[in-house]
Structures are given as structure tokens and as C-alpha cells.
Amino acid sequence: MSQCPFGHDRSTLPGDSTPTQPSPRFSQWRQDGALAPLSYRDGHEGLIVTRYDEARAVLTDPRFSQQPQRMPRSDAPIEEGVPAGPLDEEGVLADRSAGVLGLDGPQHLRLRRAVTRRFSVRSARTYRPRIAEIVAEQLDVMIAAGPGADLLALYAEPISIRVHALVLGVPDHLLERYAQDYVHGAPRQQQHDLLREAVAYRGENPGDDVISDLLGNDDLSDAEVEGLLHMLSMSGRDTVAYMISTGTVALLDEPEQYHLLAQDPERVPAAVEEIVRFCTMFLTVFPRTATESVTVGDRIVEAGTTVSVSTVSANRDERRFGDADVLDVLRDARGHLAFGDGLHGCVGQQLARVELDEAFRALVTRLPGLRLVSTGLRQPSPLAHPVATYAARPVIVGW
Numbered sequence: 156m157s158q159c160p161f162g163h164d165r166s167t168l169p170g171d172s173t174p175t176q177p178s179p180r181f182s183q184w185r186q187d188g189a190l191a192p193l194s195y196r197d198g199h200e201g202l203i204v205t206r207y208d209e210a211r212a213v214l215t216d217p218r219f220s221q222q223p224q225r226m227p228r229s230d231a232p233i234e235e236g237v238p239a240g241p242l243d244e245e246g247v248l249a250d251r252s253a254g255v256l257g258l259d260g261p262q263h264l265r266l267r268r269a270v271t272r273r274f275s276v277r278s279a280r281t282y283r284p285r286i287a288e289i290v291a292e293q294l295d296v297m298i299a300a301g302p303g304a305d306l307l308a309l310y311a312e313p314i315s316i317r318v319h320a321l322v323l324g325v326p327d328h329l330l331e332r333y334a335q336d337y338v339h340g341a342p343r344q345q346q347h348d349l350l351r352e353a354v355a356y357r358g359e360n361p362g363d364d365v366i367s368d369l370l371g372n373d374d375l376s377d378a379e380v381e382g383l384l385h386m387l388s389m390s391g392r393d394t395v396a397y398m399i400s401t402g403t404v405a406l407l408d409e410p411e412q413y414h415l416l417a418q419d420p421e422r423v424p425a426a427v428e429e430i431v432r433f434c435t436m437f438l439t440v441f442p443r444t445a446t447e448s449v450t451v452g453d454r455i456v457e458a459g460t461t462v463s464v465s466t467v468s469a470n471r472d473e474r475r476f477g478d479a480d481v482l483d484v485l486r487d488a489r490g491h492l493a494f495g496d497g498l499h500g501c502v503g504q505q506l507a508r509v510e511l512d513e514a515f516r517a518l519v520t521r522l523p524g525l526r527l528v529s530t531g532l533r534q535p536s537p538l539a540h541p542v543a544t545y546a547a548r549p550v551i552v553g554w
């Protein structure tokens with residue numbers, strides 16, 4: 156915290172968090188109140204919500220708009236990425252028309268509904284057998300590499316990109332390029348060109364997948380189809396990879412937690428809820444703006460105020476989760492906010508749950524003696540994205 160010229164405390168997001176150990180600033184904020192002042196990148200002041208009840212109240216209140224999106228300032232450097240580069244007119248229109256996280260009301264609902272069926276509980280269940288096969292194949296690859304393998308590069312990332320491609324309907328012959336462009340990053344034009352190839356292919360060869368669903372939806376323009384596919388390719392994939400790799404570190408940091416799952420893999424689905432609570436990736440979700448004066452907790456948030464909800468902090472709130480800083484795979488962690496909540500809550504959460512369930516189940520079953528050799532996750536994490544999410548880091552394991 157530093158002094159601003161007007162005499163207020165000027166707060167930025169702390170830069171000393173690691174994915175398993177949030178900055179002590181968050182617990183200090185929670186002690187002081189549910190909301191605290193926060194500086195935004197463009198220099199204006201808003202609020203950060205740090206307690207669970209108030210976080211949930213803001214996320215589920217439609218009086219908070221997703222626009223305009225003004226990202227909070229952070230002391231942590233943002234991850235260096237591939238420069239976005241120029242994008243042709245169709246691509247710009249596509250991104251503009253389908254950025255669901257920046258839309259409200261009927262406009263948002265219409266686009267969200269175009270994809271929700273494919274990500275329902277029932278649909279996620281039908282993908283389970285294929286996901287289990289992908290997980291088993293990637294575990295074979297990691298085991299073949301031998302102790303000292305990087306679980307992020309050989310297991311977590313390939314699972315997340317392969318499942319993403321499967322559900323979206325990216326054809327096999329484009330998989331390698333899709334992985335390259337969306338995992339390692341590529342100029343935006345290259346990403347959009349690749350999606351156009353996938354769309355053209357599915358136009359000729361329809362399948363049981365998101366692209367085919369969107370192409371069969373007469374209500375959507377070509378730009379919206381491309382935009383939705385780009386948005387889906389950008390969301391969820393890195394979060395699944397982060398969660399598998401960081402969750403493994405959290406479990407191996409407390410080996411008895413890992414052993415509890417190895418002894419009884421039927422505990423894994425409930426443990427997944429605890430792992431995503433404990434390793435929550437979003438320091439803050441996308442900022443909201445109050446469209447009218449709203450009471451949050453014991454405070455009035457004036458119309459026009461920018462509000463950032465910290466899901467990391469809310470999920471460590473002792474008022475909601477006893478011993479919140481302890482990973483306890485036997486606790487009932489349901490109700491956590493790791494997937495957000497309300498109208499913008501995570502579309503892909505049921506699919507993510509199946510991926511995480513299969514990934515942790517395979518690890519504890521086939522490698523009950525897994526141990527952590529080293530990980531980059533001990534360093535305060537640079538942020539992966541302006542929206543303030545942690546970045547995944549190598550996780551070197553032995554067995």
C-alpha cells in the first residue's frame with residue numbers, strides 16, 4: 156500500500172501471492188471489512204470484495220454490469236506473451252461480437268445459450284470415457300519420460316488442449332497447430348485463420364461438437380461463430396492445465412492428502428471441489444460496474460463504482476470455510492467461488508470437473524508414490540492475464 160497524493164491509501168493487488176499461498180494482504184483486507192479501495196490501471200479508484208458472502212452477492216446481482224472493463228492495477232508483472240499483432244476486419248468483428256465476458260443482459264444470454272447445452276452435466280458425462288482415454292495416454296507419455304518429468308508439459312497441458320479440441324470439434328489434422336497456437340500463443344490472425352479452417356472442415360464434415368452446433372444455429376452470424384470459438388479457445392484451457400498441475404503440487408505438499416486419495420480414489424470428485432477452492436486461479440474475476448447504488452454488506456456502493464471480486468480471497472474466508480488455509484480433501488467445499496457464480500459463472504465447469512476428476516484419479520491410482528521434485532510455483536506468480544489470474548508453472552515430479 157502506498158500513499159496517493161490525495162492522502163488516501165492507494166491499494167493495488169498484492170504481488171507476493173503464490174498459487175497455494177495467497178498474499179497476507181488478503182486476510183488483512185478481510186479482517187478490516189468486506190470491501191477495500193483498489194486502484195485501477197487507468198488511475199481511477201474502485202473497490203475489491205474480499206469476503207465470501209459479499210463476493211457471492213456481487214457476482215449474482217445483475218445490477219453489476221460487465222462494462223466497461225477496467226482491469227485493476229497489480230504490483231505483479233503480467234506474463235510476457237506473443238505480441239497479439241494485427242487482425243483482419245472479420246476477426247475484429249468476430250471478437251467484438253462474441254466476448255461474452257464483456258456483455259450484459261439479453262445480448263449475453265443469447266450467445267451464452269448457444270454453447271451451454273454442450274457444456275451441461277449430461278454432456279460432460281458423455282465425454283468421460285474419451286477423457287479417461289486421453290488422460291491414460293498422457294500418463295503413459297509422462298511415465299515413459301521417467302522420473303524428473305514435467306507434469307505440466309507432459310500431462311496437464313496436453314490433457315486440457317486435447318479435451319478442448321475434442322469438445323470444440325477441432326479436427327485431428329489441425330490438433331498440433333491448435334495446441335501450438337493456443338498453448339504457446341500465436342499472433343491473433345494465425346489463431347483466427349486456424350479456426351476458420353476448422354469451421355470450413357466441420358461445414359463439410361459435421362460432427363457431435365461445438366463447431367457443428369454453432370454452424371447449425373441459424374440465429375448466429377458468421378462473425379459470432381468465429382468469435383465464440385475464439386473466446387472458448389481462450390477460456391478454460393489454461394485454467395484446466397493450471398488446476399491439474401497446481402492441484403498436484405498442493406496435494407504433494409501435504410503427502411497424507413495425496414495418500415488419502417490413493418487409498419480411496421472414490422474420494423476424488425469431492426476432493427476436486429477442495430482443490431479448486433484451495434488453488435483458486437482468479438485473484439480477481441472480471442471487474443463489474445454498479446449500474447445503480449447497491450448495498451453490499453454494510454456498505455453502499457455508489458452507481459458507477461468499479462468493483463473487483465477476489466475469488467482467491469473469498470475462498471479463503473474463515474467465515475465460510477473453517478481452517479480455510481488448510482487443504483483438506485475430506486471437507487465439503489461445495490459452494491466455493493472458483494468457477495465464479497451468477498449469470499457469468501463458468502460455462503465449462505462441468506467439463507472441467509470431469510477432466511480434473513479423471514486426471515487426479517489416474518495419478519493417485521497409477522502413481523501412488525508420486526513426489527514433488529521441484530516447481531516454479533513457489534515464486535510469487537506473475538499474472539497470466541490482465542484479469543489477474545495466476546500462471547501455471549513447471550511441476551517436476553518423481554515416483
Ligand code: HEM
Binds near residue numbers: 256391498502
Ligand atoms: C478448472 C477450470 C476452470 C476454472 C477455474 C474456470 C473459472 C472461470 C471463472 C472464475 C469464470 C467467471 C469469470 C467472471 O465472472 O468474471 C469463468 C467464466 C467462463 N469460463 Fe471457465 N473456468 C474453467 C474451465 C473452463 C472450461 C473448460 C471452459 C470451456 C471452454 C470455460 C469457459 C468459460 C466461459 C465461456 C466463461 C464466460 C462465461 C460468461 O461470461 O457467461 N471455463 N471461468
